[in-house]
Amino acid sequence: MxxxxxxxxxxxxxxxxxxxxxxxxxxxxxxxxxxxxxxxxxxxxxxxxxxxxxxxxxxxxxxxxxxxxxxxxxxxxxxxxxxxxxxxxxxxxxxxxxxxxxxxxxxxxxxxxxxxxxxxxxxxxxxxxxxxxxxxxxxxxxxxxxxxxxxxxxxxxxxxxxxxxxxxxxMPVPKRESAMAWLKSSGQSAEAAAAALTAARGHPVLARDWLANGGMALRARIDNDLDLLAQSKRLPSEVAEAWMQEDPDLCVRFAAELAVDRAAALPPSNAGRALATWFDEANRARALLRTPVRPNLILTELLVDWCRKMVPLNKERRP
Ligand SMILES: [Zn+2]
Incomplete structure (x- = not known):
């Protein structure tokens, strides 16, 4: 054992x-x-x-x-x-x-x-x-x-x-020091361990897995995809297709968490509320991904809604 x-x-x-x-x-x-x-x-x-x-x-x-x-x-x-x-x-x-x-x-x-x-x-x-x-x-x-x-x-x-x-x-996630010590003892640099631990909301095993299996790199790509969509530089259907090649549930999980991080960085405003609503929609999409509904339809619809909420905000910010 x-x-x-x-x-x-x-x-x-x-x-x-x-x-x-x-x-x-x-x-x-x-x-x-x-x-x-x-x-x-x-x-x-x-x-x-x-x-x-x-x-x-x-x-x-x-x-x-x-x-x-x-x-x-x-x-x-x-x-x-x-x-x-x-x-x-x-x-x-x-x-x-x-x-x-x-x-x-x-x-x-x-x-x-x-x-x-x-x-x-x-x-x-x-x-x-x-x-x-x-x-x-x-x-x-x-x-x-x-x-x-x-x-x-x-x-x-x-x-x-x-x-x-x-x-x-x-059995909650451990204190950050204890999680950091464990990640570092498994050979991770302090910097990589800290970033992964933050992304994994303090869950050391998830953080380790994401560092080992390319999860952190995927998360960075999802972050970039969300930006490109908000700037109308990519189409929801294209991004949905790309996410289909990965683990769609993990992609949506990362996207939902990244939306929350973005909302936290904004003053409590319409933008923050739009992101919070989208977070709920992302979680509903994850539940739908476990049903027989075609996953690329679920992803496309979710990403169309991201654009609907984010493109106007993005235009306001950069007129
Ligand atoms: Zn025995």
Whole structure:
């Protein structure tokens, strides 16, 4: 298992200590932005709790329980995540009721290795309505030594009835110094690390990925595209076509964030309001990109609207 970063270690230690004190609840809702390391923390904690002879606060990696876990066959550890659809052609985008029924059935049994029984649901915010009702029944019948951990980047998508039955642990983005130290230790210059961290709103893992996979260069291009559109130097359809060649969702995400940065640099005026409205539209476009609507139509419409809002402002500024 990968080593924990400082901020992951903080959450891990808090949860492990709660377990040692007998205060780890039956159900825990672990929240925090995508890719911050919720799953790694949950996996590390499961390993520790199931291990027969933990060492220095971590699983030993060698006992029978650890061997079974490493082989993916530990009978008392279950991970519920996206499964293939009925046709076996693609991954579902929801966690469905049969999966949660299997969870309650297994939690009703005595743990086979005589210790704890752990279920990790990742991502719990993808549980659909019917599955949420099945989960609620499980939450209403807590049993000793059975743990249910729900991991969610958007806990607001879970019904309040579920959230209120869980112990809530938040894993926020770390403090800037700690994120900077981690980025620099992975070989980034202070300057590159600082720019990427600002772009990623303080999320160190995103910042690292964007530095490694050309995300920061793409962001600079999106910034330039937005300028060229506002100056009527490029057509929305051309830019949409270019964004189609990249990850359209990431392009719109960058564009939305760049619009917010621009709005923040303006006095609160019509321009600022226009940018804020466009930000909302960009987020709606991102949601639409997950539907069967043709992505180049979504992108073109969004960029036409950018021009509609920005070209007149640009003319005012440079008569
Ligand atoms: Zn072990």
């Amino acid at each position: 990968a080593a924990l970063t400082d901020w992951q270690s903080e959450t891990y230690t808090a949860l492990r200590d709660a377990h040692e004190r007998g205060q780890l609840g039956h159900a825990t809702l672990l929240t925090g932005p995508a890719q911050i390391g919720k799953r790694l923390v949950a996996d590390t904690l499961a390993a520790y709790i199931l291990c027969h002879q933990p060492q220095s606060g971590f699983a030993c990696g060698q006992c029978r329980a650890c061997q079974l876990r490493l082989a993916g066959t530990h009978p008392d550890l279950r991970v519920v995540t996206f499964e293939l659809n009925k046709e076996g052609t693609k991954l579902r985008t929801e966690i469905v009721i049969d999966q949660l029924r299997a969870v309650s059935a297994s939690l009703a049994l005595t743990p086979q290795m005589g210790g704890a029984q752990i279920v990790i649901v990742d991502p719990a915010d993808a549980i659909n309505h019917a599955a949420a009702n099945a989960l609620l029944k499980t939450l209403e019948e807590p049993m000793p030594n059975r743990y249910l951990w729900l991991l969610a980047a958007n806990p607001g998508n879970l019904p309040q009835t579920i959230r209120s039955r869980c112990q809530k642990i938040e």
